Every structure is written in structure tokens, then in C-alpha cells.
């Protein structure tokens with residue numbers, strides 16, 4: 001059973017989540033390749049996929065969206081999981097009483113889920129360091145406005161227990177699938 005964990009991360013938070021998912025899968029005896037989504041050259045060798053990207057301004061990392069669209073056929077025909085690393089803080093409900101995991105679901109997920117029908121999709125809390133070097137125009141702009149910069153909760157809110165539990169669930173499903181397919 002070979003699994004590709006493809007990710008995109010601007011500041012490293014999502015990379016950390018992808019690494020933890022990959023490590024958990026490897027611990028269960030799965031052969032895992034961890035690679036940046038925009039560096040993946042071929043997908044044919046893999047039996048399953050986990051694709052995870054950061055969310056900025058309501059959009060999933062472009063590299064991940066492109067990867068899923070480009071490899072739609074392979075991903076749709078094999079077990080695939082999607083995750084996004086986005087909301088900051090620990091609140092599950094926002095000030096308007098709305099479900100944070102629903103309001104931070106990347107805009108692309110409806111389209112991508114329809115394309116590849118993932119086994120599951122998950123939004124994880126992310127991390128934000130207001131002193132990190134800005135990446136891209138939008139962040140440089142935000143960095144110039146202290147009010148905007150300080151509006152976002154700073155800190156590392158990644159929920160490792162939730163991330164590991166999700167990865168264990170994937171490993172469990174793959175073990176079942178592998179056994180059914182004759183242990184490929």
C-alpha cells in the first residue's frame with residue numbers, strides 16, 4: 001500500500017500537519033511519500049492520496065487545487081482524503097454563532113469533492129505568527145496595517161490529537177481496503 005501525502009504550506013503550519021499525518025500512516029506500516037503538491041511528477045504509483053493545503057482569504061492553496069484538478073482521474077478512482085489548515089483560535093463557533101469549520105471550509109471544496117469524491121475532508125485549526133516574513137502581496141499589505149495584522153489570533157492552534165486521530169482513521173480504512181485487495 002503506497003500513499004502520497006501532497007501538501008502546500010506558506011508558513012509551515014500545514015507542512016507540519018502533513019508531516020504528522022505521514023508519520024502516523026508510516027507507523028501503521030504504510031509506505032508513505034510526502035511531497036509538495038506542486039512538485040509531484042506522477043501519481044500512478046500510489047494506491048491512495050491525502051492532499052492538504054493552507055487556507056487564505058477563503059481559498060485553498062492554489063497548488064493543491066491545481067493538483068487535485070490535474071489528477072482528478074487518479075484521485076477519483078482511488079481512496080482520497082482532503083484537509084485544509086485554516087481557522088485560528090480554538091472556538092468552534094464564531095461571534096455570529098456560526099460553525100467555524102463550515103465558514104472556513106475553502107471555497108474550492110464543493111467543486112473538488114464533486115470531482116474526486118474524497119473518503120473524508122477535514123478542516124484543522126492552523127497557526128499564525130504575526131512576525132513571520134510576509135509571503136505575497138496580500139500579506140505584505142496586511143503586514144503594513146497593524147490593525148489588520150493584530151485582528152488575527154496569534155499562536156499555534158494545531159490540534160495534534162485531532163490530526164493524529166484522523167490519520168489513524170485513514171490507516172484503518174486503508175488496512176481494510178488493502179486486505180480486501182489481497183494486501184497490495
Ligand SMILES: Cc1cc2nc3c(=O)[nH]c(=O)nc-3n(C[C@H](O)[C@H](O)[C@H](O)COP(=O)(O)O)c2cc1C
Nearest residue numbers: 009010011012013014054057058086087104126127
Ligand atoms: C492574511 C491571512 C489570511 C487568512 N485567511 C484565512 C481564511 O480565509 N480562512 C482560514 O481558515 N484561515 C485563514 N488564515 C489562517 C491561515 O490559514 C493559517 O494561519 C494556516 O494555518 C497557515 O498555514 P501555513 O503556515 O501552512 O501557511 C489566514 C491567515 C492570514 C495571515
